[in-house]
Amino acid sequence: MAVEETSRPAARSAAVRTVRLLRGGTEGNERLTALTGTVLLGLLAVEGVTILAIRPLLSLHVFIGLLLIPPVVLELAATGYRFVRYYARDVEYVRKGPPVLLMRMLVAPGLVAATLGVFATGVALLVVGPGGGVILGLHKASFVVWLVAFGIHVLAYALRTPALVAADWGRANGTAGAAVRYGAVALALVVGLIIAVAALPAAHPWLQWSGGDR
Numbered sequence: 001m002a003v004e005e006t007s008r009p010a011a012r013s014a015a016v017r018t019v020r021l022l023r024g025g026t027e028g029n030e031r032l033t034a035l036t037g038t039v040l041l042g043l044l045a046v047e048g049v050t051i052l053a054i055r056p057l058l059s060l061h062v063f064i065g066l067l068l069i070p071p072v073v074l075e076l077a078a079t080g081y082r083f084v085r086y087y088a089r090d091v092e093y094v095r096k097g098p099p100v101l102l103m104r105m106l107v108a109p110g111l112v113a114a115t116l117g118v119f120a121t122g123v124a125l126l127v128v129g130p131g132g133g134v135i136l137g138l139h140k141a142s143f144v145v146w147l148v149a150f151g152i153h154v155l156a157y158a159l160r161t162p163a164l165v166a167a168d169w170g171r172a173n174g175t176a177g178a179a180v181r182y183g184a185v186a187l188a189l190v191v192g193l194i195i196a197v198a199a200l201p202a203a204h205p206w207l208q209w210s211g212g213d214r
């Protein structure tokens, strides 16, 4: 009984926070996706540089890779929410419609699968330690698929993204929930930093190994 009473207010405030995040409807959802995508683009550009010189930049590669996990989860959560609302026949999301056919049938599933592949095999590399064998092969293979899907994704959305991000800037943004969207992205980055700092020591065996002869 006591547990029920204490858990009720907590559940209610979690529900209130969720409702606030969802205010702004489809427009708010789209803006959150674009803002998160912009942050991803910046971090992924740094990750791309580390790939060009993976040995000397391996600690940065692992750090940024781990930092990226929560923002990637946020992008997938925002777009996953749109997906679920659309198939649950939510009036507003049905009115907005799905993404264009090529994106929803080919690019998005490929991008989601390859993203999960790159990050899962990256974390697995830290767990199994230097060498990597098949897992390193899968990490590289999923990266190649990811790069193709990601390239198309960015080309498709790059023109729309700046206006969506700018729309939340300033007071007259017209769509509720801007502060919560900024908060969600900031929280994802803080959690990413905590994960990166906490898990970076797991890369030590890789760093020692990559410093020596193969």
Ligand code: HEM
Pocket (backbone or CB within 6 Å): 029, 030, 033, 034, 036, 037, 038, 040, 041, 072, 075, 076, 079, 082, 099, 103, 104, 107, 108, 111, 112, 115, 153, 154, 157, 158, 160, 161
């Ligand atoms: C790992 C990186 C990323 C993943 C996994 C990802 C995933 C997705 C998915 C699954 C969708 C919904 C399907 C679709 O519309 O095609 C989507 C939509 C979108 N993404 Fe990304 N994305 C990523 C990076 C980016 C970047 C870098 C940008 C910014 C250029 C971006 C901007 C957008 C925009 C504007 C939409 C459309 C939102 C809407 O119409 O409601 N994304 N993303």
Ligand code: HEM
Pocket (backbone or CB within 6 Å): 047, 051, 054, 055, 058, 061, 062, 064, 065, 066, 068, 118, 119, 122, 123, 125, 126, 136, 139, 140, 143, 146, 206, 210
């Ligand atoms: C959880 C995050 C990640 C971790 C822990 C991680 C870890 C690693 C490790 C340990 C290696 C092997 C380096 C070596 O052979 O010395 C590697 C290689 C590589 N990673 Fe990651 N990675 C992560 C995320 C990513 C992401 C997000 C991308 C790209 C989107 C990526 C692309 C690559 C590529 C292409 C290589 C091969 C580079 C080469 O051999 O020239 N990784 N990663």
